[in-house]
Amino acid sequence: MSSDLRAMIREVLREELAARGVGRPSSAPQVREESVSIGSDAELAAFARRILALAGDSKARADIESGRHVFRLAGGGSRPAPAVEAYERAQPKQNFSPVSFERGLVNEREIRNLPEGITVIRIGKTVRLTPLAQDELRRLGIKIERAKS
Known part of the structure; x- marks a missing residue:
């Protein structure tokens, strides 16, 4: 999916969510x-x-x-x-310990809110990532470690 299309989808979603009073964007x-x-x-x-x-x-x-x-x-x-x-x-820049997600669905916002310096996230066996979250991880160069059991 092209980045222009993704940006357009994000904008439409922001507008619709704001119209419904969900996730009002803050200025800072x-x-x-x-x-x-x-x-x-x-x-x-x-x-x-x-x-x-x-x-x-x-x-x-x-x-x-x-x-x-x-x-x-x-x-x-x-x-x-x-x-x-x-x-x-x-x-020197610290290499922080990996962040873990044990269950649920991880979205792009959660990835953007990770502290700077994170290079690895650990996710449980049942955790799912949204496509935008996967794109953001790729863009930030963060690796994913999935639990085996």
Whole structure:
């Protein structure tokens, strides 16, 4: 199927879904900001525990990794220190662990919402991918590993 035809189908679907009130497109991605105050060792330890708890939830972890959940220092500390900024730039791109889909139908939106750096997705034996999801995986260079049992 040609890319022009796919684009036309996507546009028609968006218009029809919007007319029915389903999946209203937002003008900007939803970003959650959390203000953090770190003025003592106890507050730093509490923040580290909060991050560990969030990392246990795969959706929250993906939101943090993709920049949809950001942390801001309370009191206006909006720019990182130069040493921290240089350290962050020097870090190589991380190769994140594969994302898993255990059941159901995976669509294009779910693929587009994967965090950056994902190179492999794992899917269960009964999982199905829509043709647009397959195209998006191909475009992004993401490999699929299907469960054997």
